[in-house]
Amino acid sequence: MVVVAETTCRRKLGIFQSPYYVILFVSSAVGAAIGYNKVLGTPTLWMWAVSAQEFASIVYFCAYPWLPETPVYLLKMGKVEEALSTLRKLRVGGEETLELTILQKELEDRSQTGQLSFLKMMREKRLRLQFLVAVYAMNTQQFAGIQAILMYSDQILYLAGVKYQQVSFATIGLYLQVLLAFGLFIPLHRRLGSKKVLIIGLLITDCGYLVFVISHALHEQSPWTSYIALAAMLVVTLGLQLGPQLCMTSLPSELTTSDSRPTVAFYSGCVFWTLASFTSFVFPYSVEAWQALAYVPFAILSILITVISIFLIPETNNRTAAEIQASFLEKSQQCMSPVF
Template identity: 85%
Template sequence: MRQHGSYKFRRITEQFEVHVFAVLITLLPCAFINGISLAVLNTAAPAIKSFINDTYEHRYGVVPPEHVATSIFVMVNSFAVWGSLPGALLVNPALQKMTRKNAVLLVHVISTISVLFMGVGAVYGQSYELLIVGRFIGGVARGSSLSLVMVVVAETTSRRKLGIFQSPYPVTLLVSSAVGAALGHNKVLGTPALWIWAVSAQELASIAYFCAYPWLPETPVYLLQTGKAEKALSTLCKLRVGGGVALELGILQKELEGRSKTGQISFLQMMREPRLRLQFLVAVYTMNTIQLAGVQAILMYSDRILYLAGVEYQQVSFATIGLYLQVFLAFGVFISLHRRLGSKKLFIIGLIITDCGYLVFVISHALQDQSSWTSYVALAAMLVVTFGFQLGPQLCMTSLPSELTTSDSRPIVAFYSGCVYWTVASITAFVFPYYVEAWQALAYVPFVILSVLITVISIFLIPETNKRTAAEIQASFSEKSKKYKSPVF
């Protein structure tokens, strides 16, 4: 009896380890790459501008005019986001033509190429153009990884654990953003001689994935789509702790029934059926809430934002790192409340906190000329804004859309969500630096309006997901599509 109990415990432990390994090695390296590339130039800006000036002067024999140097730097920074849009367009072909783990492998291959351009190519070729190209290629990796990770992790873990197993992605994204901001500081690697190592640090994550790749399983959903039901059952047995494997396999098979040979719903199918149309629209906007509410502007330009709000220049980089590291507090609150409240309620609570923080920030920013203490209020308000983002829209960014969709609709939702996400991010990254200089505090008003609007819409349109099955969530979409009749829904 004792021997049998020992074997059972060892079996459960192995299943748990395989599951956690498959999820985390897919999720963490991609999040690390995205966080580093997102934030490293925020604090390394002086070193990059110095490189641009030196390269320009070496090539043309004159120091570049200020507006030229600024334009080149904005291109270097924003092209990481502009490259994300073609990366998002790569998701659907990758999901249809490649295995799931090969699709993620492609992300790391592209990221490695970008590091070679940004580091070795730019420095030894004395070319800021290669730095821009490298940032663009890195953007392709970022743009594809967001949606691919969402799909692969959702297909690897069980539905009832989606909220927990998807949440490490935004946590790692923000922690690695803090690491990137720290590496880019002029006291670390953000110097004219060492910045090459700061922008190359993301390669460590790709190396980790390359090493783990041979031991990663394919997802059960992909195996079912390719007609390998026995292999899918075997993989589920390796990934799941406890019983119900046959039942889960049956549910996945039913979701994929009657679809195309890829097992996916087409975009036209989703637009024709009211339930699927509402599911698509709600899932897409929930995944894009952090962009629509201005997170790209905060994460890429937080140093400049806080400086204009009155925070001392010597302190803004530390304040930026503090904004990122708040995610530990948000994650602790999220984990403790998620089982009781679920993703929908935490999403809305986070939005309400964000709305309140934004209003205080805009007001304090507008009044900074009238009182010196408003800079402290602005910093506190920005901490509240980022905490709200992290608790709600960011930690639910992939888990909530995953819960709202099914295995047959999730790939197409992830694809279009990624396209919208990176389109908004690209516009924000390029326009916001000029916009904030011209409008100061008023630059945030559109984000405040969108954030409040999304909060109200979410209360009515997002179905409750806590402790509900996929069938119950889809039934709720059917009811809401009949209740909220409009040309859209």
């Protein structure tokens, strides 16, 4: 999140932050395919499937010496000429001088507050609100149940009535939907911005959850509703991929500045994996007790975070960092909650 945000220009953050999550889901589809019991999903071949991830680590290790330092980091170190040179390598169109000026202005504002640690951000209303909103924005996908879908989609689709032989293929289809989501994301993001794309994705997720829960409740009386359940889960996953997933780092990157972004990224990651661990350990018991209705809490949370996102997250589309921070200041002065 931090490296990409400090390497790309602000107005293109969504475009450059999102491909990572496309790769993530495509990789999950590949993993589901090679883990199939007729491919490498057997006790004797499983070690080859697990060791395949080493290839990506080796490629990164070999490429690391040639990765440039980010322009923001170089400016923090006082290396203005080197930062300008790096921007010229990374940009086309002759806007590197203007962008360097914008980055310098952000860092001048930073020098008035010093390094923004967690405690410093908690002491000031505007920064505290920025921190909480950015952490919340980065974790909307966890509140909406992405971890449960990624880890238990096979089991939950089977319980919803999908035939056992079709479950693995349905899961691969869930993951590969990210290609469709990415195709929709690019034009929508250019026109509407990260916040509106996030809300559109959440609305799609809300509708999918509603249909999924109803179709599961009816599938024992009407077996054909299992196909509706499968279609509904495809809709849920598409909504999560389009909104919360592809906006996971682009929106927090836009909401923060170069001084607050590392702190926000660190604590957002802590919250993300805490929620993921909680879901991973608790959800199997929920499924055992409620079967596919275990997704009902996520459906309720999805509706709640949709409403919260509309009112809480500032608009970022075609707005400068200064305008976004001014919006946080205004919201922090209006907010009546003692939390803020």
